[in-house]
Amino acid sequence: MTIDPGKNPNETEAADDGAEGREPDNNWRDVFLDSEPGLRAFLGRRLGQHADAEDCLQVVFLKAVEQGQNIPVAARKAWLFRVASNQAARIWRDQSTTTRILEKHAESSAANETPDHLENLVAQETTRKLRQAIDQLPPSWQQVVRLRIHEGMTFQEIANHLQIPLGTALTQMRRALEQLAAKVTRDEDS
Amino acid sequence: MTTDQHFHTDELSRNECLLYLFDELSDEQQQAFESRLENSDAMADQLARAADLIGNVAMSGIDGKSSHSNDSPPWSKQRRVAAVLLTLAGSLALTFLFNWTSLQNPKPTGNEQLQIAEVWVATITNDEVQEDPLANLESFAVTSVSLDMADPIDSSTDGLDLGWMVEAIAQGENNEG
Numbered sequence: 001m002t003i004d005p006g007k008n009p010n011e012t013e014a015a016d017d018g019a020e021g022r023e024p025d026n027n028w029r030d031v032f033l034d035s036e037p038g039l040r041a042f043l044g045r046r047l048g049q050h051a052d053a054e055d056c057l058q059v060v061f062l063k064a065v066e067q068g069q070n071i072p073v074a075a076r077k078a079w080l081f082r083v084a085s086n087q088a089a090r091i092w093r094d095q096s097t098t099t100r101i102l103e104k105h106a107e108s109s110a111a112n113e114t115p116d117h118l119e120n121l122v123a124q125e126t127t128r129k130l131r132q133a134i135d136q137l138p139p140s141w142q143q144v145v146r147l148r149i150h151e152g153m154t155f156q157e158i159a160n161h162l163q164i165p166l167g168t169a170l171t172q173m174r175r176a177l178e179q180l181a182a183k184v185t186r187d188e189d190s
Numbered sequence: 191m192t193t194d195q196h197f198h199t200d201e202l203s204r205n206e207c208l209l210y211l212f213d214e215l216s217d218e219q220q221q222a223f224e225s226r227l228e229n230s231d232a233m234a235d236q237l238a239r240a241a242d243l244i245g246n247v248a249m250s251g252i253d254g255k256s257s258h259s260n261d262s263p264p265w266s267k268q269r270r271v272a273a274v275l276l277t278l279a280g281s282l283a284l285t286f287l288f289n290w291t292s293l294q295n296p297k298p299t300g301n302e303q304l305q306i307a308e309v310w311v312a313t314i315t316n317d318e319v320q321e322d323p324l325a326n327l328e329s330f331a332v333t334s335v336s337l338d339m340a341d342p343i344d345s346s347t348d349g350l351d352l353g354w355m356v357e358a359i360a361q362g363e364n365n366e367g
Contacts, residue, residue, distance in 0.1 A: 034213065038220070041228040042237060075248030078211040082245035085238040123249075130250040149248050154214055170205045177208075177243040184246075 028064050031076040039084050046088040052095075056087045063087075074152040126184060133183035141176040144169055203233065207240045307359050 039060065043053035060083045064076075071079045134142060140162075147153045147161065155173070159166040209215050210223050227233050 038210070038224045038227065041224045042234055045228055045231060045234045046238075070249070071245075072248050074212060075244050077213055078241045078244035079248060081211060081237060081241035085241060126246060127250045130246050134247070134250065145247060148212065149244065155209070155212070156214075170208060171201075174201075174204055174208055177240065177247070180247065181239065181243050 027073055028068060028076065031073075032061055032064060032080065035077050035080050039080060042081060043084055043088055046085070047091060052091055056084060056091060059087050060084045072150050072152065075149045129184050130180060133180045136183070137176050137179060141172045141179075144172045145176050148173055204236060204240070207233075207237050210237070211241055211244055304356070304359050308356050311353065311356050 036057070039057055040053060043056050044050065047053050047056065060080055063083050064080060068076065068079060134145070137145070143162070144158055147158045148155065153161065155169045156166055159169040162169070206215070206219075206223060210220065215223060227237065
C-alpha cells in the first residue's frame with residue numbers, strides 16, 4: 001500500500017477508518033512530505049519489509065491527521081517519528097514468531113492487541129511524570145526546551161537570545177531530554 | 191577508537207538527531223543523515239529515543255509557565271527582590287508611623303470619657319427638652335386634635351433623661367477599678 005501525502009487523506013482508502021471529514025492542515029502536510037524519506041528509511045530499518053514500512057507510514061499519516069492538532073509545530077517531525085517507532089514496535093510484536101503460529105489458528109490478533117484505553121492511561125501517566133520531571137530540571141534547561149519545542153525558535157535563535165554558544169544550547173536540550181528519559185524510566189522501574 | 195572519541199562521536203550523533211528532528215539540518219546534511227539511518231540500527235534507536243522524548247514533552251503541554259522557567263534576563267530577578275524589600279520596608283514604615291501617631295494623640299482615659307459623657311448628657315437633657323415641641327406633649331394633647339393621630343409617646347421626659355448612661359459609665363469605671 002502506498003500513500004500520497006499531498007492528497008487529501010479523506011480520499012485514501014484507509015480514511016474510512018475514522019479520519020472522515022478531517023482535513024490535515026497545511027503544516028502537517030508539509031511536515032509529512034518533508035519527513036517522508038526519513039520515515040521510510042527509519043521504518044525500513046526497523047521493520048525490514050517494504051510492505052510493512054508502507055503500511056506503517058500510512059498509519060502514521062492518519063494518526064497525524066486524527067490526533068496531531070495539539071502538537072506544537074516545532075515538535076511535529078519528532079512526533080511523527082515517535083508514532084512511527086511505536087507503530088513499528090506494534091507491528092513487530094504482532095508479527096512475532098509466536099503470533100504467527102497463533103495466527104494460523106486464527107485466534108491471536110485480538111488477544112495480542114493492547115487496548116487503546118490502556119495505552120491512553122499509560123500515556124497520561126507518562127505525561128504526569130514528565131511534567132514533574134520538567135519542573136525539576138535546571139531553569140536554563142527548561143528554558144531551552146520551552147523555547148525550542150513550544151516557541152519554535154531554532155537552536156541558533158535560542159543561542160542568540162540567551163547569549164550562549166550554539167553548542168551549549170544543543171547540549172542543554174539534549175541533556176534535558178536525557179534527564180527526562182532517565183527520570184521517567186526510573187519511576188517506571190520503581 | 192578511544193572511549194573519549196567514542197563518547198564525542200556519540201554526542202555529535204545525538205546532537206545530529208536533535209537537529210534532524212527539529213528540521214535544522216541543511217538538505218545535504220538531511221540526505222546524508224537519512225542514508226546513514228537506513229543502514230544503522232544504533233542511529234535508528236537513537237532517533238527513536240529522541241523522537242519519543244520530544245513527542246512526550248510536546249504532548250505534556252508545558253507552556254513555559256512552570257514555576258522555574260523564566261525567559262527574562264537575570265537582572266530582572268534582582269529587581270523583583272528589590273521590589274519585595276521595598277514593599278516590606280514600606281509596610282514597616284507605615285506601622286511605625288501609625289504607632290508614633292497613636293503616642294502623640296493618646297486615647298482619652300476612663301475619667302475623661304466619663305466627664306465627656308456627663309457634659310454631653312447634660313447638654314442634651316437641657317437643650318433638647320426645651321427645644322423639642324414634643325417635650326410639652328401634655329399641653330399639645332389638650333389643645334391639638336391632630337395629636338390624637340400621632341404615635342403614642344411617653345409624656346414623661348424619661349426618653350430624654352440620659353442620666354442612666356452617666357451612671358452606667360461611672361459604674362463601669364468602678365468595676366474596672
